[in-house]
Amino acid sequence: MIKQMKLPPQMETLPFNLCNPKKKSAIINRSYALLHSIAITSLIFYRLSSFLHSRRPSLPHLLVFASELILSFLWLLSQAYLWRPVSRQTFPERLLQEKKDELPGIDVFICTADPEKEPPLEVMNTVVSAMALDYPIGKLSVYVSDDGGSALTLHAMREAWDFCRSWLPFCRRFGIKTSCPKVYFSRYDDDLGGKVYEEEKEKIKQKYKLFEEHVKIAEQSGRMLVETSILNSKNHAEHIEVMQDASQNATDTNQAKMPLLVYVSREKSTSSPHHFKAGALNVLLRVSSMISNSPYILVLDCDMRCNDPTSALQAMCFHLDPKISSNLAFVQFPQMFHNLSKMDIYDGQLRSIFSVKWPGMDGLQGPMLSGTCFYMKRQALYGDVVREDIDPIQLKQYLGPSNELVKSLHRSNHHNSANNNDLPISRLLEETRFLASCTYETETQWGKQVGFLYNSVVEDYFTGLNLHCKGWKSVFCNPPRPAFLGTATTKLNDTLLQGARWNCGVFQVTLSRFSPLIYGLISRMSLLQTTCYAYLSLQPLYSLPMWCLATIPQLCLLNAIPLYPKVSNSWFMIFSYIFIMSHFKHLEEVLSTGNPIWTWLNEQRIWMMKSIISYTIGSLNAVLNCFGLREANFVPTNKVADDEQVTFYQKGIFNFQASTIVLAPLVTLVTLNMISFAGGVARIIIKGSWNEMFGQIFLSFYILMVHYPIIEGMMLRKGKGRIPPSVTLLSLAISIAFLCFGSLILMT
Numbered sequence: 001m002i003k004q005m006k007l008p009p010q011m012e013t014l015p016f017n018l019c020n021p022k023k024k025s026a027i028i029n030r031s032y033a034l035l036h037s038i039a040i041t042s043l044i045f046y047r048l049s050s051f052l053h054s055r056r057p058s059l060p061h062l063l064v065f066a067s068e069l070i071l072s073f074l075w076l077l078s079q080a081y082l083w084r085p086v087s088r089q090t091f092p093e094r095l096l097q098e099k100k101d102e103l104p105g106i107d108v109f110i111c112t113a114d115p116e117k118e119p120p121l122e123v124m125n126t127v128v129s130a131m132a133l134d135y136p137i138g139k140l141s142v143y144v145s146d147d148g149g150s151a152l153t154l155h156a157m158r159e160a161w162d163f164c165r166s167w168l169p170f171c172r173r174f175g176i177k178t179s180c181p182k183v184y185f186s187r188y189d190d191d192l193g194g195k196v197y198e199e200e201k202e203k204i205k206q207k208y209k210l211f212e213e214h215v216k217i218a219e220q221s222g223r224m225l226v227e228t229s230i231l232n233s234k235n236h237a238e239h240i241e242v243m244q245d246a247s248q249n250a251t252d253t254n255q256a257k258m259p260l261l262v263y264v265s266r267e268k269s270t271s272s273p274h275h276f277k278a279g280a281l282n283v284l285l286r287v288s289s290m291i292s293n294s295p296y297i298l299v300l301d302c303d304m305r306c307n308d309p310t311s312a313l314q315a316m317c318f319h320l321d322p323k324i325s326s327n328l329a330f331v332q333f334p335q336m337f338h339n340l341s342k343m344d345i346y347d348g349q350l351r352s353i354f355s356v357k358w359p360g361m362d363g364l365q366g367p368m369l370s371g372t373c374f375y376m377k378r379q380a381l382y383g384d385v386v387r388e389d390i391d392p393i394q395l396k397q398y399l400g401p402s403n404e405l406v407k408s409l410h411r412s413n414h415h416n417s418a419n420n421n422d423l424p425i426s427r428l429l430e431e432t433r434f435l436a437s438c439t440y441e442t443e444t445q446w447g448k449q450v451g452f453l454y455n456s457v458v459e460d461y462f463t464g465l466n467l468h469c470k471g472w473k474s475v476f477c478n479p480p481r482p483a484f485l486g487t488a489t490t491k492l493n494d495t496l497l498q499g500a501r502w503n504c505g506v507f508q509v510t511l512s513r514f515s516p517l518i519y520g521l522i523s524r525m526s527l528l529q530t531t532c533y534a535y536l537s538l539q540p541l542y543s544l545p546m547w548c549l550a551t552i553p554q555l556c557l558l559n560a561i562p563l564y565p566k567v568s569n570s571w572f573m574i575f576s577y578i579f580i581m582s583h584f585k586h587l588e589e590v591l592s593t594g595n596p597i598w599t600w601l602n603e604q605r606i607w608m609m610k611s612i613i614s615y616t617i618g619s620l621n622a623v624l625n626c627f628g629l630r631e632a633n634f635v636p637t638n639k640v641a642d643d644e645q646v647t648f649y650q651k652g653i654f655n656f657q658a659s660t661i662v663l664a665p666l667v668t669l670v671t672l673n674m675i676s677f678a679g680g681v682a683r684i685i686i687k688g689s690w691n692e693m694f695g696q697i698f699l700s701f702y703i704l705m706v707h708y709p710i711i712e713g714m715m716l717r718k719g720k721g722r723i724p725p726s727v728t729l730l731s732l733a734i735s736i737a738f739l740c741f742g743s744l745i746l747m748t
């Protein structure tokens with residue numbers, strides 16, 4: 001499919017890629033930051049001086065001030081993302097013109113873990129779309145890691161391999177851009193016309209249907225074996241299978257008509273830790289080094305299908321650019337999603353990360369590693385181990401006992417994508433099984449200094465942090481056509497619990513000796529880059545001011561204790577300025593990244609919800625884990641949605657079918673604010689004074705307004721998806737208890 005176009009003369013002077021600073025955004029951001037920091041400084045001055053004037057500052061005042069300090073600190077850290085945003089452009093045609101014959105090999109790694117939550121048919125669509133990447137065939141290999149060790153996934157993969165035999169030639173022949181068959185057959189957006197094309201399309205469609213049917217039948221018969229497979233998913237021997245034409249030698253990929261496809265299910269046993277996805281990726285690293293050993297690696301989650309086959313070439317526009325390639329570790333594409341609704345009430349698109357934070361970091365040392373959709377240099381993962389002068393014995397202490405692995409390392413170090421073709425295939429497979437066994441990593445540096453790092457359930461964040469600390473750079477590539485599309489969570493419960501896992505992971509890093517604020521500064525990272533990492537690592541702290549500001553001012557309102565200056569007082573202006581400007585800045589960001597105005601409200605809401613639920617649960621888990629009281633866990637997110645769930649989500653209606661631990665805190669806080677707001681309004685009516693309490697009344701009003709869907713779910717909705725009355729009652733009881741108890745304390 002790779003075609004070399006004749007370039008117009010002016011293009012011949014173009015580089016492979018361009019980096020354009022977003023000057024206008026930088027000016028807006030920096031002016032805002034300057035004014036806002038003056039306002040925050042005055043607020044702190046106001047609080048401190050009022051403490052000096054009153055004889056003994058009250059506890060609520062101290063708590064609110066502490067919250068304001070935490071919020072200000074996090075705000076300050078977050079400014080690093082806004083300092084120097086850039087955007088990038090690639091010119092794959094230029095790359096082909098100069099480097100067509102020197103393109104390096106790429107190994108694609110796809111991870112799956114649970115055939116129930118990650119239906120094999122969907123996973124195979126990802127596999128097929130990766131097989132169809134627009135890249136020289138002999139230089140592309142696809143590896144699937146199946147942590148579930150499921151016979152079903154293996155079966156589906158053989159079927160997928162079969163389907164690829166027809167699908168790949170079809171894509172190549174007609175230049176199909178939508179190389180994920182499921183999407184292609186539901187849209188046909190490659191409008192190519194022509195009789196031959198139509199005929200071929202019909203034929204291939206039948207083949208896809210057949211493929212789909214085979215997998216579905218297997219799925220149905222597999223259901224009955226669920227129990228054994230659950231057992232199996234935690235305890236099974238390794239199984240590795242190289243799929244290839246019978247005529248073809250596994251190692252002779254250069255002659256192949258199809259990319260190599262390899263199924264890897266590592267050995268798992270309940271007695272040894274498997275380190276979740278990071279563990280799976282490290283096994284793939286070792287296994288692939290025996291087979292294709294490509295110098296570059298594309299990592300994909302099982303639901304992240306390729307949506308633009310040229311992504312590999314786009315990534316190579318950076319990796320092969322002599323100006324930046326030597327210290328470039330990875331090219332990160334944004335995670336984008338195929339199932340977002342117009343309203344996107346749960347902020348499934350993660351807008352702030354992929355439209356603001358990563359472009360911002362791209363102007364510094366580069367975006368963080370985001371788990372999927374990145375092209376990584378293999379060498380970067382081997383760390384400082386692979387030096388010319390290192391002695392083999394020492395190398396084995398790092399990499400484990402396999403001689404073949406050590407040898408392969410030198411080959412990849414020499415930028416040679418050639419395989420281990422000095423080994424016979426049977427010997428090679430034997431070695432891969434050894435490398436995929438449970439015990440291989442014992443007493444090695446895998447997960448500590450080599451490969452994807454353990455110690456945090458967000459292996460991506462932690463691994464990326466270490467790379468940047470060692471001086472590696474990264475690049476954010478965000479082309480107009482999404483390069484990859486995944487499945488976003490469409491349920492409140494899933495979104496908040498996924499957020500809890502992420503925040504548990506980053507907080508694990510915060511509590512370790514790798515805490516970015518310290519570790520980053522003593523390493524080779526710049527101050528701004530360190531600040532970006534520190535912001536994410538401390539983000540769970542948002543939970544403290546959120547809990548505080550949703551309860552204390554309300555309690556004080558009911559007890560007639562003012563916490564903010566009177567409206568007539570000029571200091572009130574400072575508070576209003578900070579509140580209004582931070583909202584305007586957020587709005588500016590939402591609109592300038594091409595989103596509708598309701599995104600702004602959705603994000604405010606989900607941010608508060610995450611602060612209360614995800615950040616709280618996440619940081620608690622991390623703390624418990626730190627003291628050895630609880631094991632941090634990586635439970636894969638559900639990727640199947642029932643019709644009912646999809647309907648709610650599509651209509652933008654909150655689905656409150658969620659566990660009580662997720663719902664009760666939210667409902668309690670809303671109830672509490674309803675009571676205090678009512679109390680505040682009653683006070684105005686009876687006493688006629690609103691001046692000194694306005695700040696607190698407004699705060700409650702604001703919280704209620706943003707969380708209107710919860711009020712609706714409690715009082716106005718009927719049927720499925722509403723908040724169960726039992727949760728409402730429980731929350732009411734807790735709020736009243738809190739208010740009574742709190743008032744008692746305030747009176748003493």
Ligand SMILES: O=c1ccn([C@@H]2O[C@H](COP(=O)(O)OP(=O)(O)O[C@H]3O[C@H](CO)[C@@H](O)[C@H](O)[C@H]3O)[C@@H](O)[C@H]2O)c(=O)[nH]1
Pocket residue numbers: 111112113114118145147275276277280300301302303370371372457458459460498501502505634635636637638
């Ligand atoms: O023991 C495990 C657990 C998970 N996975 C795979 O990891 C991927 C990501 O899991 P998912 O459930 O989709 O988690 P998300 O929260 O959606 O993932 C985000 O967050 C993770 C870190 O928590 C990153 O690894 C992911 O790339 C990033 O997309 C999936 O392909 C899983 O099959 C494994 O291979 N083994």
Ligand SMILES: [Mn+2]
Pocket residue numbers: 301303486637
């Ligand atoms: Mn996912």
